[in-house]
Amino acid sequence: MDDLHDAEHERLSDVEADLADDFGEEGDTPLRQFVRGLRDLDEADVRAVGQYDGESFELLYLRDDIEAALEPDARTERVKTLVLKALGEPVNEPELDDYGELNAVIRWFDEVVVAIYPHDEWSGAIATFDRANSPLVDLASKHLS
Incomplete structure (x- = not known):
């Protein structure tokens, strides 16, 4: 696991460019939509963004208060846990072939939303957000309750 003491970037726009270099900008997968959408996110709501490749992880953005x-x-332990969760979600599951490929996994906690965007079986991006300002969570909670 890489040294996670410092994030590589201070601004989300720099993270967008870094991820686009690794995963591309073309196409309409949720990972590419996420990468393109980083420029529109409120930095106050984004806690951290990183990318994983096997067991290595690069922390690209970490909000100051976090x-x-x-x-x-x-x-480091938190990142290891998130990477293991990401690697534990197979992109292709034979039993669910008719659903297509897994594009994203969203984990909702009381205070945080974790979004895992796989690129392939061993690589992808992970982002964490404050739950309080998550329209996705609000909409789903409204319909599920």
Whole structure:
């Protein structure tokens, strides 16, 4: 697991360019939509963005208050957990072939939404957001309750 003490970028627009270099900008997959949409996100709502490839992980963006709240060792353990969750979600599941490929996994917690966007079986992007300002969660909660 890579050293996670410092995020590579301070602005989401820089993260967008970095991810576009790795995953491309063309196409309409949720991963590419997410990458293109980074420029429109409110940085106050985005907690962290990173990309994984096998067991390695590159932290691309980490909001200042999140960085201050987590000691480096705790941050490393949290990232390891998220990468293992991402790697545990197969992109193709034979039993669900008629659904198509897995494009994203959303995990809802009381305070945080974790979005995992696989690129292939071993690589993809992970982003965490404050749940309080998540229209997706609000809409789903409204219809599920």
